[in-house]
Amino acid sequence: MNLRPLRASLAALGILLLCACSPDKPIRIGFIGGLSDRVSDTGEAGRNGLILAVEQRNQVGGVRGRTLEILVQDDGQDPEKARRAIQTLVDARVDAVVGPFSSVVAAVAVPVISQAGILMLSPTVTSTEFAGKEDYLIRLNRTTRDNARDYAQRLYQRGQHRVAAAYDMRNGPYSVSWLNEFRSAYTAHGGQLVAAVPFISQADTGYGDIARQMLQSQPDGLLFIGGAIDVARLAQQAEKLAPNLPKSAAERASTELLLELGGRAMEGLLIAQAYNRDDRSDRYRRFHDAYVARFAQEPGFSAVLTYDGATVLWQAMERQEAGESLRDAVLRHGPYEGLQQSIQFDRYGDTSHKVYFTEVRGGHFVQVP
Structure with a gap:
C-alpha cells in the first residue's frame, strides 16, 4: 500500500489544524523617534511610555484577543535617516506608527506615511505646519x-x-x-x-x-x-x-x-x-509608579503623551468597524480619557491640550499660577 498520499493528506490536515488553533497574528505598532541624537531623552521617554502601554495591554489580552508588538526605529533627528526609518516601518506593514517626536522628522515622514495610508500618531509634534491638514498624522499636543x-x-x-x-x-x-x-x-x-x-x-x-x-x-x-x-x-x-x-x-x-x-x-x-507633574490622582499615580518601577526613572512629558496616544490607539482599535480605516476610527470614536485630561480630535486629527507653567526652584520644576 502506498502511504505517501495518506501521509501528505495527514500533513496537510495537521497544518490546517495548527493554523485554525493558532492565535491571530500580533498587531504591529511602529515607533519612530530620536534615540541617538541630542534630543534622545525625548525619544527614549516616548519609547518607554509605549513599551509600558503595550506590556500592560498584553497582560489583559491585547486588543480583540490579538497581542501587540513594537517595531522600533531611530530617526536620529536626521531627515535622511528618518526617511529610511519610516520606509522600513511601511515595508514591515505596521498597523500604526507612534511618533515622530520632532517637526523636522515629521516633515519627512508624513508624506510617506500618508501615501501608504498608515495612521501616524505623534505625541509631541507642535509646528503649525502640521495642523489643519487632512493627512494620516494625528497630533496629541497643542501647536506652537x-x-x-x-x-x-x-x-x-x-x-x-x-x-x-x-x-x-x-x-x-x-x-x-x-x-x-x-x-x-x-x-x-x-x-x-x-x-x-x-x-x-x-x-x-x-x-x-x-x-x-x-x-x-x-x-x-x-x-x-x-x-x-x-x-x-x-x-x-x-x-x-x-x-x-x-x-x-x-x-x-x-x-x-x-x-x-x-x-x-x-x-x-x-x-x-505638557502635563501636571504634581498630579495626585489615582489614575496618574498608577502610571507614574508603574513607569518608575519599570524604567527606574521619572516619566518625562513625551512618556506621558505617548502613553495617552497608546490609549487612544487601543480604544479606537477596539471600536473600529469592518472596512473602517484606523484613522477614521480614531477621529470618530472620541473623546478618549487620557492620564490627566480628555482627548478629543477635530476633523484634521488636531486637539487642544492644557499646559502647566513651572519655575525651576531648588533643582525642581515647581508649578506657578
Whole structure:
C-alpha cells in the first residue's frame, strides 16, 4: 500500500489544524523617534511610555484577543535617516506608527506615511505646519501658536518687555514656527523681540558666542528655543555673563535632563510642562509608579503623551468597524480619557491640550499660577 498520499493528506490536515488553533497574528505598532541624537531623552521617554502601554495591554489580552508588538526605529533627528526609518516601518506593514517626536522628522515622514495610508500618531509634534491638514498624522499636543502666545503673555506680564531669543535650526520647522508665533503675540502685547539668534545644535556649538550676541541688544529677558542640552548650555553661559537676567525656555526642553545638565544655572527658569507633574490622582499615580518601577526613572512629558496616544490607539482599535480605516476610527470614536485630561480630535486629527507653567526652584520644576 502506498502511504505517501495518506501521509501528505495527514500533513496537510495537521497544518490546517495548527493554523485554525493558532492565535491571530500580533498587531504591529511602529515607533519612530530620536534615540541617538541630542534630543534622545525625548525619544527614549516616548519609547518607554509605549513599551509600558503595550506590556500592560498584553497582560489583559491585547486588543480583540490579538497581542501587540513594537517595531522600533531611530530617526536620529536626521531627515535622511528618518526617511529610511519610516520606509522600513511601511515595508514591515505596521498597523500604526507612534511618533515622530520632532517637526523636522515629521516633515519627512508624513508624506510617506500618508501615501501608504498608515495612521501616524505623534505625541509631541507642535509646528503649525502640521495642523489643519487632512493627512494620516494625528497630533496629541497643542501647536506652537498656542504655546508661544501663552509665553508672550506671561513674559510681558512679568515685566520682560525686551526679550532676546536663541533658536535651534536643526529642528527648524518647530523652532522657526515657535519664534514667529511668539514674535507676533509678544509685539501685540507691546513687547519687543530685540534679538533672534539662530544656531545649529551640535557638539561644537559655541554657546558662549550665542549668549553674547543675545546680550548685545540689552534685553530684560532671555528666551531659549531648543532641546534640553542646548537650553542647559545656553543658560550656563548666560548665568556667567548676566547672572540676574530672567531666563525662560520653550516647552520642548522640559525634561529631567535639563535639570541634570543645567545645575544651578536653571534656578528661576520659566518653562511650560505638557502635563501636571504634581498630579495626585489615582489614575496618574498608577502610571507614574508603574513607569518608575519599570524604567527606574521619572516619566518625562513625551512618556506621558505617548502613553495617552497608546490609549487612544487601543480604544479606537477596539471600536473600529469592518472596512473602517484606523484613522477614521480614531477621529470618530472620541473623546478618549487620557492620564490627566480628555482627548478629543477635530476633523484634521488636531486637539487642544492644557499646559502647566513651572519655575525651576531648588533643582525642581515647581508649578506657578
